[in-house]
Amino acid sequence: MGERVKNQKTTEEIALGIRRRVFEHSMRNNGGYLSQACSAAEQLAWLYNEALNLGEPTMPMIPPPFGxxxxxxxxxxxxxAGYNGPFEPQYDRLFIAPAHYALVAYATLIETGRMAAEGLEMFNKDGSSVEMIGAEHSPGMEVHNGTLGIGLSTGAGLAYGRRLRGEPGEVCVFMSDGEVQEGQTWEAIQACAHHGIDNVWAIMDVNDQQCDGAMSSVMEVRDIATKMRAFGATVVEIDAHDLDAMRQAKKEPHEGQPLIILAHSSPTHGMSFLQKRFPRLHYVRFKSEQERDEMNVSIAKELGIDPVQFDTH
Incomplete structure (x- = not known):
């Protein structure tokens, strides 16, 4: 077990596999980050399978314990970070800014052959590096993002350093829309524009959701794209579940500016049953065994798999 297998799946297959894996894990563990898998599966599948040049992983397939x-x-x-490949100049670097997407990120690593399925069984266990909220030692994570909103700054700083050293590899930041409620995100954009840091780009999961509910109920952010352009970014808005639109967006010229792809997504895509929980979707726990059973059957059918078997006692 734990032997590395070269990924030969399409990006569409990987996205579906991510949702299935997160769903199955959540059913067996009495809850999980289901809505993040719904909204971000295509984005993470595309990043790992197409958009980034990451190189072969340097870490063991079965994650080591917390060191x-x-x-x-x-x-x-x-x-x-070793799960994303080696620190070599020609390879891209990836920062996953919203650490609460960790379950979805781990599922992505498994679906792309970068981590063994056994790794997910270590999720949120004492002594494990497979943290519930991804830390710098967690698979696929390079830094601890601490307070939400520092990811773009981190990526911009590394990109600036890479440019000064003449390294050809780019820096990508996967973000969530809740981060635009943090001032540091805007400082990062204007710093990139001021210093001409254009070897950094980001894709933002715009699902209008955050920990305490709908974005608008926490803090209204209005027109994100217009504000980002005013701060100096090149911005493209797409449907987050349209892979062709994603591919085209990455080609947008952005000389002297950071590129930010605003990927408008649905937090119930592929798991329509979750609409009954709207807008409190951040972490789904079952209200009763009956709800768990209903969700299990309904979502499994939509994902094209058998309902998950679990001990109800």
Whole structure:
């Protein structure tokens, strides 16, 4: 078990596999980040399978246990970035800014042959590096994003350094729309524009949802695209479930500016049953065994799989 298998799936197949894997995990563990799989599956599948040049993973297929924080004497400390490939100049780098998408990110690593399925069984377990909220040692994570909103700044800083060193690899940041409620996101955009940092680009999952409910109920952000352009970004708006639109958006010229793709998504795409829970979709726990059974049957049918078998006692 744990032997690396070269991915030969289409991006569409990977996106479906991500939703199925997150759904099955959530059914068996009495809850999970279902809406993030609904909204972001195509985006993460596309990033790993098409858009990024990441290189072969350098970490073991079965994630090692948590090795402690960086400190004198902890020479074996590693980040989870090795699942995205080596730190070499020609390869792209990926930052996953919303760490609560970790379950979806782990499912993506499995579907693309970068992590073993056993890794998901370690999710949120004591001593595991497969954290519920992805940390810098978690598979696919390079840094701990701490307060939501620092991801674009992190990516911009690395991209600036790579440009100064003449490295050809780009830097990509996967974001969520809740981050535009943080001032640091806007500072990052204007810093990129001011310094001409155009080897960084981002795709933002615009699902209008966050921890406390709908975006508008927490803080109204109005027209994100217009504001980003005013701060100096090149912006393309697309349907997040349209892969051809995603592919075309990445080709948008953005000399001297960061490119930001606003991917408008549905937090119930592929799992229509979740509409009954709208707008509280951030982390879905079952209200009763009856609801769990109904959700299991309904969503499994929509995803084209058998209902999940689990012990109800």
């Amino acid at each position: 402690g924080v960086p400190a004198p004497g902890n020479d074996d400390y590693v980040t989870g």
